[in-house]
Amino acid sequence: MLDRRSALATFVTGLLASGLARGAKAEIQPMTDPTEIIELWPAGPPGAEKVTAVEAIIERGDPKGLRDRALTHTRNPTLVVFRPRTPNGAAVMLIPGGGYERVVLDKEGYETARWLADRGYTCFVLFYRLPGDGWAAGPDAPLQDAQRGLRLIRSRAAAMGFSPERLAIMGFSAGGHVAASLTTRFTAKVYERTDAADDLSARPNLSALVYPVITMDPASMHGGSRKQLLGANPTPERIAFYSPEKQVGADLPPVFLLHAADDKSVPVENSLAMFSALKAKAIPTEMHVFEEGGHGFGLRFVTGKPVAAWPGLFEAFAKRHGV
Template identity: 90%
Template sequence: MLNRRGALATFVTGLLASGLARGAKAETLPMTDPTEIIELWPAGPPGAAKVTAVEAVIERGDPDGLRDRALTHTRKPTLVVFRPKTPNGAAVVLMPGGGYERVVQDKEGYETARWLADRGYTAFVLFYRLPGDGWAAGPDTPLQDAQRGLRLVRSRAAAMGFSSDRIAIMGFSAGGHIAASLTTRFAAKVYERIDAADDLSARPNLSALIYPVITMDPAAMHGGSRKQLLGPNPTSEQVVLYSPEKQVSADLPPVFLLHAADDKSVPVENSLLMFSALKAKAIPTEMHVFEEGGHGFGLRFVAGKPVSAWPGLFETFARRHGL
């Protein structure tokens, strides 16, 4: 097991330094993990009385020799900070996937954060709590961390060199469900105020949902995420509340959607449902569905595949909408 707070990352993808958007083959470069970490809850996260799970980082391995770590049983949710050399005045909060069983650290977290920081964004990787670990808030536990994290980022905007109204979120897979939930339920009261940061809005200024889990409807759901979030027998009311496509209102920010048609883990219908719901409410939205890509590719695409264009497409969308 590895310590996520200061461990040396022996390998990290060279895509970030050598033509990532062109789909170049990954290389290995030594790079130290960031050490700037913001704890979300200074007195400890709410609802911990029945939580006994032990937090750990596991190395999952990667066929190309890259780091592929994941955090399990998060006990102290944090934001890990990646500062750009030349800030562009905007920030992005990343919410990696993991099926609500773990939080992917490298592929959808640190690698994407470095890519964003290289382009001027102040990037934050959110390590959120998992709903199956016994937290009192149950399925609202990850949303508690997402709301609190967004508010903390907004509270530190001036000090960290970006605008408080230029904050995007980007979620992958189950992290995409958290990002979609924050996008649609940013005003839901899911925890009690603890300090001045909680007086700020949790509404992101832009949302990017990357091969996201969206619906809890059995017709298109990701079964593992639904079971971890809602248990084996959710009520019909829970299915509606925790399906972001059912929670779309007219005051949402612009949304970027990305999926591969051949995704065998999270059906592409998840993004299609969200896109249709957003269009019905006239929310600015853009969706890219690629023929090939599978699931969980992050920035590690296969050379020559059209899906490798997605980071540039996101960047163009973000700039067009003020980021």
């Protein structure tokens, strides 16, 4: 099993590197090839007994001709590492979106990781398991991977040249729900201890939620994400439990929120609800709502729009809060 997983990781790395080597046009520059992969679970992820889905990378196409790949049916959760040329002592774990049906690679993963790495951040793109694939943990499978990923990153801080207390997370769309869940449920025991890394805190030092899926409430939900996470007819109790705005405690890290008012996929009310919940608990938070931008803009669909300012706004917020 270990040899097979290692071979799969090597195969995926080759696929990604070959695609990235072709580069991107328009405003996105060619990205650093991902050459370093960290497997989250040395003996395999927990609760795989009933999982039969086959992991695959699909090319979704892009109107500008850029690579737009997605990983489906994640079987072997990993962190893909982007090391900066000049480390600034901080790190970011990026959690791409995909409606809990897939995990996108390029737009919300590698492109953003490269931008951050160019500014000194050591970056880790998380490829997490999906709740509809039959994992025993069900809706907590992505949170298992997020907790484990952050702890592994923290355990390697000294060796990789960043502070374990300057570790941010950045989640997009459904990945924003994973990030918000980690932000609010970092103390939840959702898996059994694997090794010494699991003795470390899973609390991020800062959280960035970018056009995030937050609430499971039908009034503002993203229907596809909720169906994948909770099924067709979740109880009111499960809806509340898996709505991070309902789980905000007093010990959360600072949170940066970003949304476009014209988002037709994930209503802006998701970020508004999270902002209100954070303010009610006096959690340091900053929210930027732009008039236009739609959904899933990442870095590639912002040229000429006010929303193009968002990466710099995040960087300023992170620096103000010591990350």
